Amino acid sequence: MIKKIFKYSISLAVVASMIQATPTFASPVNTPVTQGQINETQGQIDTFETKMQQLDDQISTSMEKSQQLNNQITEQQAKIEETKAEIEAAKKSLELHKQVYSERLKSIQSEGKDSLATYAELLLSSNNISDFLSRFTAISKILESDSDLLNGLNEKEQALKTAEEKLHSELDSLNKSKEELAAEQRKIEADKQEITKALADAQTLLQSQQAQLAEQQAEAQRQAQLAAQAAAAQAAAPTQQQPGAPAPSGSSPSVPKSTPSFGTADPADPGSAGRLIAIAKQYLGVPYVWGGTTPSGFDCSGFTSYVFRQIGINLPRVSRDQQNVGIRISPSQVQPGDLVFRGYPAYHVGIYIGGGQYIHAPQTGDVVKIASYNPASFSTAARVLR
Structure with a gap:
């Protein structure tokens, strides 16, 4: 019996020495990681990813706006060029009619007559009243046509210049909007860089915490197994069992359950x-x-x-x-x-x-x-x- 007690005492000493000799893991023992800390870090990562997705959406939307502005600027530039061409055509037409009108006056003056006298002679040389009225109507139309033509060309040229100024103003406004949009995109990209760094730091922290928690759980399980072995050794020694004392349970600590997954396993749709x-x-x-x-x-x-x-x-x-x-x-x-x-x-x-x-x-x-x-x-x- 003394031999049995001696062997049991030696066994307990060995188990105790094994527990004390357990090496420490990555993080200090006095600052253990909890599942709550891991959940908090994961929540930060989810928040960063959400912000990233929101910024990505803003950039995609601004790129759509940028493309629309580019299209509008291209259209506006084409309209400006078209209006410039119309202005040049109007100027040439105006100069041409001014030249024709000037040549007509020079021709009349070279004969020592003025235009009104010439038109009067045409009226007086008419054969009858009907011929007089016909010539008068024709001369009136010529004078009116010359005047209307010159006035019309001048008005068209002015209208085209006004249109060109308006188009240039609208183009300036579009270019300003494009610059503001580009500045907004640069701000978003700068924000994304900051969040990207914060996200990377949080992911690194999460990996470290998960590794530390896994080590803690493995160590806790190992110590529980050693304690169970020691309890089993104690139970095997008859002299150490007190009458009526309950036997050690030997059960290990419960392991935290994983977060349940969401969604249901829907069958694949063959369609x-x-x-x-x-x-x-x-x-x-x-x-x-x-x-x-x-x-x-x-x-x-x-x-x-x-x-x-x-x-x-x-x-x-x-x-x-x-x-x-x-x-x-x-x-x-x-x-x-x-x-x-x-x-x-x-x-x-x-x-x-x-x-x-x-x-x-x-x-x-x-x-x-x-x-x-x-x-x-x-x-x-x-x-x-x-």
Whole structure:
């Protein structure tokens, strides 16, 4: 019996020494990481990603406006050139008629007569009253025509100059709007750079916290196993068991449960939704590009509009307009092929593919990918396939 007690005492000493000799992990033991801290960091990352998507949407919208302004400026410049050509034509016509009128007066004066005397002679040489009235009418029309023509040409030239000044004023206004829009884009890009850095820092922190928590949990589990082994060794020694004392349970601490996934595993739609999703998956890995609408680069709404166009459905260009297409449904009632939106008006859009997942072009620096779908993170959804 003394030999048994001695062996048991040695066993307990070895177990105790193993626990004390456990090496420390990456982070100091006195500052353990909690699941709450990890959730807080993840919340910061979600906030940064949301801001990125909002800024991406603003840039895409401003690029659309910029293209419209460029088109208007081109049209305005063409109108200015056209008006200049009309002004030059009017000037030439005016000069030509002035020259003809001047030659006519010189011809009359070279004969020692003035124009009124010549017209009077034509009237007096008429044979009868009818001939007189005919000549008088013709002369009056000539004089009136000359006067109206010269006045009309002068008025047209002035009107064209006024139109040209107005066009130049409108062009200046368009160029000013373009400059203001460019300044707005530069501000957005600067904001994005700051958020990109903050997002990267938060992601690095999250990875560090997750690694530290995993080490803490592994260490806790190891210590629980050692404690269970020690308890089992104690229970195996008859002299150490007190009568009527309850046996150690040996149960290990409960492990925190993972966050439940959202969405339901909807069966694949063999029809248009299935074709749509298959097409969308072909572009996994395509980089996010502001204003991108082709497989060389997509923004969020450029991706959805391109994919839907492949099955014959034309969506509006930007996410806030796509939000008004089809039948609006609750984000918790989506089926494969439905559009899902964040924000109202929407600043981000993707395609629900079933199984609690959706495919989208996330934000700058990322690529088209599949992500977990949480209905609580989306404002609306739309069913276009029906």
